[in-house]
Amino acid sequence: MxxxxxxxxxxxxxxxxxxxxxxxxxxxxxxxxxxxxxxxxxxxxxxxxxxxxxxxxxxxxxxxxxxxxxxxxxxxxxxxxxxxxxxxxxxxxxxxxxxxxxLVVNHTSDEHPWFVEARRSLDNPYRDFYIWRQPAADGGPPNDFRSYFGGSGWEYDAATGEYYFHQFSRKQPDLNWENxxxxxxxxxxxxxxxxxxxxxxxxxxxxxxxxxxxxxxxxxxxxxxxxxxxxxxxxxxxxxxxxxxxxxxxxxxxxxxxxxxxxxxxxxxxxxxxxxxxxxxxxxxxxxxxxxxxxxxxxxxxxxxxxxxxxxxxxxxxxxxxxxxxxxxxxxxxxxxxxxxxxxxxxxxxxxxxxxxxxxxxxxxxxxxxxxxxxxxxxxxxxxxxxxxxxxxxxxxxxxxxxxxxxxxxxxxxxxxxxxxxxxxxxxxxxxxxxxxxxxxxxxxxxxxxxxxxYQRLIRLRKAHPVLVYGDYQPLLSEHPQVFAYQRRLGDQRLLVVCNFFAGRASLTLPAGLQQQAGEVLISNYAPRDHWRGELELQPYEAFMVLLDEAAG
Incomplete structure (x- = not known):
C-alpha cells in the first residue's frame, strides 16, 4: 500500500x-x-x-x-x-x-415478513428467499449438518412438509443468496x-x-x-x-x-x-x-x-x-x-x-x-x-x-x-x-x-504519527518466551514496541541495530524509561513504545 x-x-x-x-x-x-x-x-x-x-x-x-x-x-x-x-x-x-x-444478512428472524410468507405454501413468491429441502427417506433431516448453536441445522415445517435450513437458532432461517x-x-x-x-x-x-x-x-x-x-x-x-x-x-x-x-x-x-x-x-x-x-x-x-x-x-x-x-x-x-x-x-x-x-x-x-x-x-x-x-x-x-x-x-x-x-x-x-x-x-x-x-493516549498517537498507520511491521525477538516486540518503519521513521506478556520479570537484549538508537518514549504503563538499550529488565506486564530518532541508524 x-x-x-x-x-x-x-x-x-x-x-x-x-x-x-x-x-x-x-x-x-x-x-x-x-x-x-x-x-x-x-x-x-x-x-x-x-x-x-x-x-x-x-x-x-x-x-x-x-x-x-x-x-x-x-x-x-x-x-x-x-x-x-x-x-x-x-x-x-x-x-x-x-x-x-x-448488517446481518446470512439469515433473518423467522418472524420476518419474508419468512412468514415463505412458509405459507410451496408456491409462495417468497418461498425461494430461504433454503428448503424434502425430508430424507426416513423422514428426518436432509443431512446431518449441526447448528452452531446446538442441535440439527434443519427444522421441519409441518404446514408445508419440508425442512428449512438454519446455521444458528431455529428462529434464524438462512437466506437463499442464490436467489x-x-x-x-x-x-x-x-x-x-x-x-x-x-x-x-x-x-x-x-x-x-x-x-x-x-x-x-x-x-x-x-x-x-x-x-x-x-x-x-x-x-x-x-x-x-x-x-x-x-x-x-x-x-x-x-x-x-x-x-x-x-x-x-x-x-x-x-x-x-x-x-x-x-x-x-x-x-x-x-x-x-x-x-x-x-x-x-x-x-x-x-x-x-x-x-x-x-x-x-x-x-x-x-x-x-x-x-x-x-x-x-x-x-x-x-x-x-x-x-x-x-x-x-x-x-x-x-x-x-x-x-x-x-x-x-x-x-x-x-x-x-x-x-x-x-x-x-x-x-x-x-x-x-x-x-x-x-x-x-x-x-x-x-x-x-x-x-x-x-x-x-x-x-x-x-x-x-x-x-x-x-x-x-x-x-x-x-x-x-x-x-x-x-x-x-x-x-x-x-x-x-x-x-x-x-487508551486515549494511544488513539491520539495514531493520529499524530503516520508510522503507526502506514509503517511496515518488522518482528523482533521472535524466540523470546515472555516478550512480544516489533518495530514499525516508514521511510526514515522507526517505532519500537516492547511488551512483556507475563506477571514475571523479563530480561532481554534488543538486536544490535537498535542498540545505538536515541528516541522518545511515547507511552509506557510504568514510569517512563530513560533507556531501552543494552540489557533490559521488564516489570510484570511492562509495555512501552519508542519513536526512534530519524537521524540515527
Whole structure:
C-alpha cells in the first residue's frame, strides 16, 4: 500500500463497538437504548474514537439478542425509534464520529415478513428467499449438518412438509443468496441506510452467504466473492465508507481476496486465529488451552506480513461474542491495570484499524455467575443443556462459560460504583459484574493513570504519527518466551514496541541495530524509561513504545 496515494479516512481511525442492550439505559426499563448512547457520546468523543460499531438495533424478537432481524428498516422498541436512530447519526456526526451498522444478512428472524410468507405454501413468491429441502427417506433431516448453536441445522415445517435450513437458532432461517430477488432486496435496504448517512457496515458471518448446503460447504463457497463484488457495485462501492466482514474462516490468503482494494469487495475482515488458538481442538471454546505467546507471535507475524502490501488488518482483542481481553490474555487480579495497558499497547502499535469493545478501555473483566439461570446467551444455554444431557458435568460447562461464554462481554457497562453500575435505574436485563464498585468509568476518569487515559493516549498517537498507520511491521525477538516486540518503519521513521506478556520479570537484549538508537518514549504503563538499550529488565506486564530518532541508524 502506498500511503501517499491510497489513504482512507478509516486507516487512522479507531472503532468503538457498542452492544446497545448493555451500554446505557435512558428510560429505566433495564435495557440499554439509543437515547442512552446519545447521552454518552461526549464520553466517546473524549476517548477519541472516530467510529461506533453498533451491534444490531433493528426490529427483532431477540431470540439471539438482535442478530435475528424481523424488519431491517425499523428499530426494536426496546432500543427506541427510527427518529432516535437518525438523531444518533446526526449527534455522532457533530462529534466527528461515524456509525457502523451491524448488517446481518446470512439469515433473518423467522418472524420476518419474508419468512412468514415463505412458509405459507410451496408456491409462495417468497418461498425461494430461504433454503428448503424434502425430508430424507426416513423422514428426518436432509443431512446431518449441526447448528452452531446446538442441535440439527434443519427444522421441519409441518404446514408445508419440508425442512428449512438454519446455521444458528431455529428462529434464524438462512437466506437463499442464490436467489437474485434476495440480493436485490438486501441491496435496496443497504442503500436505504447509507442514504441516512451511516459510515458503513460490519457484516455478520458474511463468509457464510456463499454456502453450498447440499455439499455442506458453509464457508468460502464458490459464489462468495462474486456475491460480495456485486454487493459492492450495487451499494457502498461508490461511497467513502468502511466495511468490515466477520470471517471466522479467513486466512491471510482469503483475507486479501476480501480486502485488496483492486478487487472491490470490503475494506477489511475480522479474523479469529489469535482467539481460537486458546480453544481445545475437540471441545472448542468450551474447554480452554493456556495462552501460548509463541503461537500468538507466529499468528500476528503471519497476518501482519501477509497483508502488508494488499488488504488491511482489523485489530481486536474482544467483542460481544468473546471474553474480556484482560481476563483472557492478561491478569484480571493483581496486574489488571498493567496488563490491560500492555494489551492495548501491543495491539494499537500494529498495522491496521484497532477496535475497542465497550468497557475494554476501563479494564472490565469476565463475570463468574455460579448458576446457569443467571446467564442469558442462547448459545451458552443451548450448549449447556445439550452437553450436560450427554454427560458433561455442570462444573465443567460452567468453567467453559466462565472462560469463553458470550455473556462475559454482555454484562452492563460499568459507569459508576452506584447501584447497577449506573447503567439503569431499573432492573438490568442481565446482572452487573459485582466488581463495578472498583472498576467503572467514574473512577477511571478521576485517575490520571487509569486504563482509560492510556487508551486515549494511544488513539491520539495514531493520529499524530503516520508510522503507526502506514509503517511496515518488522518482528523482533521472535524466540523470546515472555516478550512480544516489533518495530514499525516508514521511510526514515522507526517505532519500537516492547511488551512483556507475563506477571514475571523479563530480561532481554534488543538486536544490535537498535542498540545505538536515541528516541522518545511515547507511552509506557510504568514510569517512563530513560533507556531501552543494552540489557533490559521488564516489570510484570511492562509495555512501552519508542519513536526512534530519524537521524540515527
Amino acid at each position: 502506498n500511503p501517499a496515494t491510497d489513504k482512507k479516512w478509516w486507516h487512522d481511525a479507531v472503532v468503538y463497538q457498542i452492544y446497545p442492550r448493555s451500554f446505557m439505559d435512558a428510560n429505566g426499563d433495564g435495557i440499554g437504548d439509543l437515547a442512552g448512547i446519545i447521552q454518552r457520546l461526549d464520553y466517546l468523543q473524549r476517548l477519541g474514537v472516530n467510529v461506533i460499531w453498533l451491534s444490531p438495533v433493528f426490529s427483532s424478537p431477540m431470540d439471539d439478542n438482535g442478530y435475528d432481524i424481523s424488519d431491517y428498516q425499523d428499530i426494536a422498541p426496546e432500543f427506541g425509534t427510527l427518529a432516535e436512530m437518525e438523531q444518533l447519526i446526526a449527534e455522532a456526526g457533530k462529534r466527528d464520529i461515524r456509525i457502523l451498522m451491524d 437474485p430477488r434476495v440480493q436485490a432486496e438486501v441491496h435496496k435496504m443497504m442503500n436505504w441506510w447509507l442514504d441516512k448517512g451511516i459510515g458503513g457496515f460490519r457484516m455478520d458471518v458474511i463468509d457464510l452467504i456463499g454456502k453450498e448446503v447440499d455439499a455442506q460447504i458453509m464457508t468460502n463457497g464458490a459464489r462468495l466473492h462474486p456475491l460480495l463484488q456485486e454487493m459492492n457495485r450495487a451499494t457502498f462501492g461508490g461511497r467513502d465508507l468502511l466495511t468490515v466482514g466477520e470471517t471466522w474462516s479467513a486466512t491471510p490468503e482469503t483475507a486479501r481476496l476480501y480486502s485488496d482494494p483492486a478487487r472491490e469487495e470490503l475494506s477489511m475482515v475480522f479474523q479469529f486465529e489469535h482467539i481460537t488458538q486458546t480453544w481445545d481442538d475437540e471441545a472448542g471454546k468450551w474447554r480452554s488451552r493456556p495462552f501460548c505467546l509463541a503461537a500468538f507471535k507466529a499468528i500476528t507475524d503471519k497476518w501482519q506480513l501477509g497483508l502488508a502490501d494488499s488488504g488491511w488488518n482489523s485489530l481486536f482483542w474482544n467483542n460481544h461474542d468473546l471474553p474480556r481481553a484482560v481476563s483472557k490474555f492478561g491478569d484480571p487480579g493483581r496486574y489488571r491495570v498493567e496488563s490491560a495497558k500492555m494489551l492495548a499497547t501491543a495491539l494499537h502499535g500494529l498495522k491496521g484499524t484497532p477496535y475497542v469493545y465497550q468497557g475494554e478501555e476501563i479494564g472490565m473483566t469476565n463475570v463468574r455467575f455460579e448458576r446457569i439461570d443467571q446467564y442469558r446467551d442462547i448459545e451458552s444455554l443451548n450448549l449447556y443443556r445439550e452437553r450436560t444431557a450427554a454427560g458433561v458435568t455442570h462444573e465443567q460447562m460452567l468453567a467453559g462459560i466462565h472462560a469463553n461464554g458470550r455473556d462475559n462481554a454482555r454484562t452492563p457497562m460499568q459507569w459508576s460504583g452506584e447501584a447497577n453500575a449506573g447503567f439503569t435505574r431499573g432492573t438490568p436485563w442481565i446482572e452487573v459484574n459485582p466488581n463495578h464498585d472498583r472498576i467503572n468509568v467514574a473512577a477511571a476518569l478521576d485517575d490520571p493513570d487509569s486504563v482509560f487515559y492510556h
